[in-house]
Amino acid sequence: MKRIFFYWMTCLAAVGVTSCEQEYTPDGKTYEKQIVIESYIEKSNSAYPVYALITYSLPFYSSFGIDVVNNSYVHDADVSIEYNSRRVQLQEICLNDLQEPFKSELLKSLGYKQDSVKTDICVYVDINREVIAEEGIDYRLRVIKDKDTLTGYTTIPQLIPIDSIWFEIPPGTPKDSSYAQMFCIISDIPGHKDFYRYFTAGQNERLIANTNSVTDDVFYDGQKFKFTLIKALGPDEKFGDYSGLFHRKDTIQIKWCNIPQSHYDFWNTLETSRTRQGPFSSYVRIDGNIDRGLGIFGGQNCAYYTLIVPDK
């Protein structure tokens, strides 16, 4: 509720009074380099192998050019996944080390257009797909870089798939027949805390998450509930009248996941932190699950859906 409240108050403050803004450079004295991990272990038919993007946090620059981004990757780290008394080492791969057409195919499979990626992305990957993603197993990620050892723990919860998906004419007037709003039905498990995250994309596009991509089941515990699926806003898209709606006749993808609480807490705090700005709000510290570092090691159990938005 407060998010809605903050939003409207900020609008009101902006509209109602004479305000102005000035750019400033945050004090660099507080900067402290830290290792950031973004790693997921996914159970699904379309899962990527387990991977870990490992970078350094950056001071506040006004722009992040190719060199800045390339230099942020942590190289030569010892990265492994442990589970069921097994330990699997992840291999470092950098995009520029890959040969064509494998590089283009990889980018395509990740949903990137080749010319949109200009930085040399480096990632630690379970190349041989040795890590088996299973429900209820505890996984440990360990990263050793120089004298630092970082760890993170996660698990994979039970998947609660979407029961049904359909489209309706968007609310509001005038009724625009070229767009549709998507809904789905979920049958939540009673007496069990469930956490959900979803992604959307067009055909052959990269699946991306909406600005509020996670939810818990506090309102719907054990219920069959109707849920609105919002089309995520791409990085270059501006919010507009038809944001969140799907264009009719388009082929679209949905990725629907169940995640454990630590994974939910991370995204819940991160997404709130991104939107929590303005005169009436205070900061939100992002609640990651990496010991001695920043970021997330998140398990997820996902289902993928591809469908065509009906003409009518």
Next chain:
Amino acid sequence: MKQAWITMYFLMQMLNGINSQQKFTISGHIKEYGSGETMIGVNIYLVSDPSVGLLSNAYGFYSITLDTGHYTLQFSYLGYTSALKNVHLTKDMVMDVELIPGIQIKEVEVTADNPRKNIESTDMGTIDIGIETVKKLPALLGEVDLMKTLQLLPGVSSASEGTAGIYVRGGGPDQNLVLLDEAIVYNTGHLFGFFSIFNSDAIKNFTLIKGNMPANYGGRISSVIDVQMKEGNNQNYVIEGGVGLISSRFTVQGPIQKNKSSFILSGRRTYALDLAQPFINNTDFAGSNYYFYDLNAKVNYQFSDRDRIYLSGYFGRDVFKFANNKRAFTIELPYGNATGTLRWNHVLNDNLFLNLSLISNDYKFGLNGGQEEFQFEVNSGVRDYSVKADLDYYPDPNHQIKTGFRYTYHKLTPNVVNATNGEEVFRTNFQSKYGHESELYVMDDWSLSRVFKLNIGMRWSMFNQVGPYTSSLDSTKYNSGDLVKTYQMPEPRIGFTRSITNSSSIKGGISIASQFIHLVSNSGSTLPADVWVPSTEIVKPQIGIQYALGYYQNFLDNRIEASVETYYKDLRNQLDYRESYVENFSAEIENEFVSGKGRAYGVELFVRKNKGNFTGWIGYTLSRTERWFTQIENARVYPSVYDRPHDLVVVCNYALSKNWQVSGSFIYASGKAYTPIKSLFFIEGRPNIEYGLRNSARLEDYHRLDLSFVYENAEKKNRNYHSSWTFSIYNVYNRKNPFFTYTDFESNIYSGNATAKALKVTLFTMIPSVTWNFYWKAIN
């Protein structure tokens, strides 16, 4: 309880009997000439010995017991002509006194209005500002605001620029006891805090106590803002009001039965967006609007010389509506307070005064809206019912004893959500929380000698949390009315005054206070959406212990008063949200709190000139306010959001001519503490902020000059109809004070052209305004 009262009464009668063998009592009410309004805090003393005296109480009653003899009593009050009364005291006598506002009348003209009150009283950190002074000061958008005037006093700072919320000596906004005719006001702000709920036309008197709180006040640990509404003119009908840029005010008052009974009805409403409705209605946002309104009403009736009843009420609402017809989306946000007070004043005998009050207050916050078949509503609030009795006893001029009790039934409703999506219904299972708060106090303002006075008091407070409630500690379920938890707090208070010379004194005091109702905000300032919570088995009562010492000196025959006060506050069981807290409806809010400690200390300098064509004050505060919580940054001591190390205020008013007055206020304060950006990191290709240590950076220092010019035709001023114009300029030299900061990120990191901007936003640049005020009085 009844037995205790009877025992207390007879004990007082006995004491009175012993002390009054050679003594007689003069008592009565003090009223304003022309309106019959009772006057609070009027200084009454013997001209032959100014150290013998007292102040009229909150209902305008006074009582002074003296030996048989001839006396000249002086009655004085700031802004009023003092009255001298010669009495030959051979028996108990009742003497009502009327004071004339403003104009000097030859027969009663005196040389000093209010001498040495600040030197001799045991009050510390107590400042009275006349409502007329408030009306002359520059105001944002011309809206005269009592709370913003308080921000101009040393030790008091604003929650953020332009807002009416206040922090007193490092205390949080929930730690201020705000009373309107004895009813607690839980939310003092309109328009998200930019304007206070107090309509200056309906207010008679207000007092800020930021230092040693007397024992008759409690329930909050930081300060008291005690506001009394006007009673209504019992002599003539009066209509007054004002038309401003964003709102208008209208007040009507008059006698129901002359000298016996009167009424006042006062309203205020904003209309800035109402005027824009024709334009809004032609857009997709038709139906959007915002306004707030206040209604103050009061009636009183004097049954006899000894009995009087008052019935007063306040009702105010903010209504914010937003509609986006293109997306069939609506949202409505109504919130506000309603208070009601029924009081019975009874003079038991010449030196024993009783006030009995029944009080209710109700603060509601609502948010509702939806999009077609999805509809939701969120409700929260506080509802209290109180009964209160105060007994003022004046056995002799050396003792003013006050005792009483207050009982309050609290119902606090957290954010209860109800939502429907077609046939599906969702709701949170949170229940309202209930509590009984009981308070008992006794205090004595005791003159041990001509130069040494004590104010000693003891307050005992108790809070019972009762069901229905489900314990999150052991899952015990409590039914309605079942006792869950009891807290009891003895709260001793002591203050002293030692006069050094006729124009100087030192004062000191220690006070302990506890608080059972809390408001924890995780925003930059308090908001109407913030939820009040009671003490429970999880949330312990807040405790504040304040030590204060001050030196007071008057100059130039008391025309200039000055003081230096130092204080140290020890704050326990302070509340905050846990780190990484995000608003949600999945957990009881009390489970999201962490408990810690705090301290505030500082020095306040204050110089004020009250008389002459040039009046005003200078206040400077040097202070620190800190908090620490075991679960926040491992108990690192950090400056609280209320911390303002330096705070300088200069306020002045000058009568340029018979018709023109100019007022100005200048504020300089240290920048607000905030949590800086430590670094950026990328997740899913988008930048995110890692924040540094809490409140470890500061915004730029804040300073601002405001001016106002009041034009009033002096020749017409004393006629039955007159009007005035007030021209205000807020932020005269257009200082761009940063109000908040934010960051703006663009593009995707993998494309190699991501940008980040950190921005400071100034909310209020230079803002001129104009207000027209009118006054009409019926001539009998």
